[in-house]
Amino acid sequence: MNQPATKVLVIGYVWPEPRSSAAGGHMMQILETFLTQGWDITFSSPATIGEHKADLPALGITECAIELNNSSFDDFIRELAPDIVLFDRFMMEEQFGWRVEKHCPAALRVLETSDLQSLRDARQQRLKDDLKAQPGNDDFSALFAPGLEDEFQRMADTVLAKREIAAIYRCDISLMISDVEIRLLTEHFKVPAALLHWCPLMLEPPTEAFAPFDERAHFLSIGNFRHAPNWDAVLWMKNSVWPLIRQQLPGAQLHIYGAYTPPKATALHNAAQGFHVMNWAEDALQVMTAARICLAPLRFGAGIKGKLADAMLCGTPNITTPVGAEAMSDEQPWPGAIAHSATALADAAVSLYQDRERWTQAQEHGRQLLARRYDQNIHGPALVECLEQCRNDLAAHRRNNFTGGMLRHHAHKSTQYMSQWIEAKNRNL
Incomplete structure (x- = not known):
C-alpha cells in the first residue's frame, strides 16, 4: 500500500520571485527539492503579489493567500493538516507559529532564515556609525575587520537578535545559507548545532564553455533595490568607486540592474559618466554573461550573495568586499578580487578588466567553487x-531542545491572547 505524500505548508514572507532576489531563488530551490520527493506543497503568504512572482501552480504547487491576525488561518491549517510547516523568515514564525502549535503540534517546524537579519542590521548600524565619524572615509578595512565575537557583542543586546534567535529555538530545524552564521550561532549565541542545517544555494554546476574574454564588454551590477545593502552599494559605486574606474578607463560603461527601481535610483542614471541604471533584467543570467566584470561593493549584509553565484554560473569574474565574499568560498582562490576600499576596488576592477590571462583564470576558479560548495x-x-x-525522531529532538519548547509555550500563549484581543477589537469597530 502506497504511503500518502508528505504534506508541506510554506508560510512565505513574500511570494517567491527568483528573478528578483537571491532569497526568492533559494526558496524556489527548496520547493523544487521537495517536489522531487513527490511531496504535496501548499504555498501561502499574507503579502501582496509582486510583478515578478514565480508561477507556482505550473509546478504543481497550491497557492493560498492568508491574512495576519485572522482566525480563518485556523480552519485552513486544521483542514490541511501538514506534516511539515516551513516558515519563510522569522517574522512568519512569530505571526503564525502559535496557530501551527495549536492545530498541528506534530508538524515538523522548519525556519528558512535566508540570512541572519539581526547580523545584517548590526552591520548596517556599524556602517552608519563609521560614516558619521569619518564622513570622507575611503578605506573600510576597520569596518570589515570585526570577528564573530565582536559581531556577537554588537548583536547580543538588540531586540532583533532576541526575536530572531528565539524563533530559531522555537523551530525544530533552521535552514542556514551561511556556514559563517552557523559558527556565530553555535559558538557565541550557544544555539545547539542540532537545530541548524547548512543549506546554501543549490545550483547545477555549469558544464558548457563560458563566453570568452573577447566576447564580453562593460561592467555590471545587479540586485533588488529594495534590499538595503544593494542600495548602499549603488551609492558607493556612484560616489566613489565608479569615478575612480572611469579615471583609468574613460570609455568604461556600468550597467546596473535591479527589481523595483525607485525614482531615487533612476535619478542616478548618467550616460555621460557611463553610469546606466537599467531597471529590471528579464534574464539576469543573459546580461551577466554579456558583462566582463560583475561589481558588488557591499559594505554590509549577511548570508551569501546570489549575484556572485550567478556571476560564477555565467563565468563572469567579480570584484567585491569581505562582506560580499563571506561564506561564499573556502580557502581556495576567489573568482575575481576582494578589496577593502574604493581605491582598491577600482584598481582591481580595472586590472582584471584588461588582463585576459588573469580574467580567464578567475573564470575557472568560479567554476571550481560552484562544484565544491553549491552542487x-x-x-x-x-x-x-x-x-x-x-521527523522520525521528533519527540527526542524536541525533548533535547527544552529551551525551544519553553519559548513556544510562553510566546504562543501570549501571542494567542493578543491576537484574540485584536480580533475582538476589530469586530467591535
Missing part, C-alpha cells in the same frame, strides 16, 4: 535527509 545533487538530498531524520 544541488549534494545539498538537495542532504536537506531531505535532515528533515526526514528529524
Whole structure:
C-alpha cells in the first residue's frame, strides 16, 4: 500500500520571485527539492503579489493567500493538516507559529532564515556609525575587520537578535545559507548545532564553455533595490568607486540592474559618466554573461550573495568586499578580487578588466567553487535527509531542545491572547 505524500505548508514572507532576489531563488530551490520527493506543497503568504512572482501552480504547487491576525488561518491549517510547516523568515514564525502549535503540534517546524537579519542590521548600524565619524572615509578595512565575537557583542543586546534567535529555538530545524552564521550561532549565541542545517544555494554546476574574454564588454551590477545593502552599494559605486574606474578607463560603461527601481535610483542614471541604471533584467543570467566584470561593493549584509553565484554560473569574474565574499568560498582562490576600499576596488576592477590571462583564470576558479560548495545533487538530498531524520525522531529532538519548547509555550500563549484581543477589537469597530 502506497504511503500518502508528505504534506508541506510554506508560510512565505513574500511570494517567491527568483528573478528578483537571491532569497526568492533559494526558496524556489527548496520547493523544487521537495517536489522531487513527490511531496504535496501548499504555498501561502499574507503579502501582496509582486510583478515578478514565480508561477507556482505550473509546478504543481497550491497557492493560498492568508491574512495576519485572522482566525480563518485556523480552519485552513486544521483542514490541511501538514506534516511539515516551513516558515519563510522569522517574522512568519512569530505571526503564525502559535496557530501551527495549536492545530498541528506534530508538524515538523522548519525556519528558512535566508540570512541572519539581526547580523545584517548590526552591520548596517556599524556602517552608519563609521560614516558619521569619518564622513570622507575611503578605506573600510576597520569596518570589515570585526570577528564573530565582536559581531556577537554588537548583536547580543538588540531586540532583533532576541526575536530572531528565539524563533530559531522555537523551530525544530533552521535552514542556514551561511556556514559563517552557523559558527556565530553555535559558538557565541550557544544555539545547539542540532537545530541548524547548512543549506546554501543549490545550483547545477555549469558544464558548457563560458563566453570568452573577447566576447564580453562593460561592467555590471545587479540586485533588488529594495534590499538595503544593494542600495548602499549603488551609492558607493556612484560616489566613489565608479569615478575612480572611469579615471583609468574613460570609455568604461556600468550597467546596473535591479527589481523595483525607485525614482531615487533612476535619478542616478548618467550616460555621460557611463553610469546606466537599467531597471529590471528579464534574464539576469543573459546580461551577466554579456558583462566582463560583475561589481558588488557591499559594505554590509549577511548570508551569501546570489549575484556572485550567478556571476560564477555565467563565468563572469567579480570584484567585491569581505562582506560580499563571506561564506561564499573556502580557502581556495576567489573568482575575481576582494578589496577593502574604493581605491582598491577600482584598481582591481580595472586590472582584471584588461588582463585576459588573469580574467580567464578567475573564470575557472568560479567554476571550481560552484562544484565544491553549491552542487544541488549534494545539498538537495542532504536537506531531505535532515528533515526526514528529524521527523522520525521528533519527540527526542524536541525533548533535547527544552529551551525551544519553553519559548513556544510562553510566546504562543501570549501571542494567542493578543491576537484574540485584536480580533475582538476589530469586530467591535
